[in-house]
Amino acid sequence: MTLNSLKTIKYLILLLAFHFNQICFAEDTQSPYLIILGIAQDAGYPQAGCYQKHCMKGWKNPTEQKSPVSLGLVDPKFKNKYLFEATPNLPQQLYKLDQNTLGLDYKLNGVFLTHAHIGHYTGLMFLGHESMGAQNIPVFAMPKMKIFLENNGPWSQLVNYKNIIIKPLKNKQTENLGSIKVTPFIVPHRDEFSETVGFRIEGPNKSALFIPDINKWSVWKQNLASMIKTVDYAFLDATFFAQGELPGRDMTKVPHPLVTETMNELKELSMQERNKVWLIHFNHTNPLLNQESKAREQVKAFGFNIAEEGLILFL
Numbered sequence: 001m002t003l004n005s006l007k008t009i010k011y012l013i014l015l016l017a018f019h020f021n022q023i024c025f026a027e028d029t030q031s032p033y034l035i036i037l038g039i040a041q042d043a044g045y046p047q048a049g050c051y052q053k054h055c056m057k058g059w060k061n062p063t064e065q066k067s068p069v070s071l072g073l074v075d076p077k078f079k080n081k082y083l084f085e086a087t088p089n090l091p092q093q094l095y096k097l098d099q100n101t102l103g104l105d106y107k108l109n110g111v112f113l114t115h116a117h118i119g120h121y122t123g124l125m126f127l128g129h130e131s132m133g134a135q136n137i138p139v140f141a142m143p144k145m146k147i148f149l150e151n152n153g154p155w156s157q158l159v160n161y162k163n164i165i166i167k168p169l170k171n172k173q174t175e176n177l178g179s180i181k182v183t184p185f186i187v188p189h190r191d192e193f194s195e196t197v198g199f200r201i202e203g204p205n206k207s208a209l210f211i212p213d214i215n216k217w218s219v220w221k222q223n224l225a226s227m228i229k230t231v232d233y234a235f236l237d238a239t240f241f242a243q244g245e246l247p248g249r250d251m252t253k254v255p256h257p258l259v260t261e262t263m264n265e266l267k268e269l270s271m272q273e274r275n276k277v278w279l280i281h282f283n284h285t286n287p288l289l290n291q292e293s294k295a296r297e298q299v300k301a302f303g304f305n306i307a308e309e310g311l312i313l314f315l
């Protein structure tokens, strides 16, 4: 066979692969989908002022850096896009979301906020006068969160200049938006400035739980295992992997379910149910951020997934 005919065969294979992709994609063009835009805890990875070995990798190589937790949601049928959380990395995260809908002129039809900790809402500032100067972006917030934004600068300016319009959320009350439904539910957390919620996000075919921040599973009135059985994906707080991860800091002051505790909590679930879990909200100290860690192997063998930025999941 000549080199030229080899090249032709290679070209034909590529062409076929391209069209196959197009066909697969075409089937899904109307399905809404989630895109993971951030996987780290509020402070991102690496963390300000941390020059320990685990963070140095991130300082030296910017491609290793991770943004605070955020999900993008795209609804092609209604040409809408949404953000879950407004993080300090909102400019980069919005860019990723917009690249995904490039040229399609999708409207930012809402930003859903879980609570008033720095990684979850401060990105709202980029919608304001000094940045995008956005107009009437719906921001879905619970009652205390709404009052907090309306009465404290610089957020109150966003409200006064109508960069954002706050849409009040109620515990367990469903918002119907085009192809998707979003329901907030209260979770226990350190509620200094606002209450904290998780979200149930439902599409026409699949649904997801989003719980980026929560106190221990034992202090929650809901049963996590039975809740997981009712969805297809569960994004769960995985701030710390195990006890002793914060040397010199009292871990009871920052209560989160340890990943080891979450595994214990869900040990009765089948492999199929465990596969629905996507761990998210990793502290800079969490060994799950390290691709080569034993912790990663252990978690994957258990059946959990570790969230990755850029990943798309259809609803």
Ligand SMILES: [Zn+2]
Pocket: 041, 042, 117, 119, 120, 212, 213, 281
């Ligand atoms: Zn957080």
Ligand SMILES: [Zn+2]
Pocket: 046, 047, 050, 051, 052, 054, 055, 284, 285
């Ligand atoms: Zn660090």
Ligand SMILES: [Zn+2]
Pocket: 115, 117, 189, 213
């Ligand atoms: Zn928090």
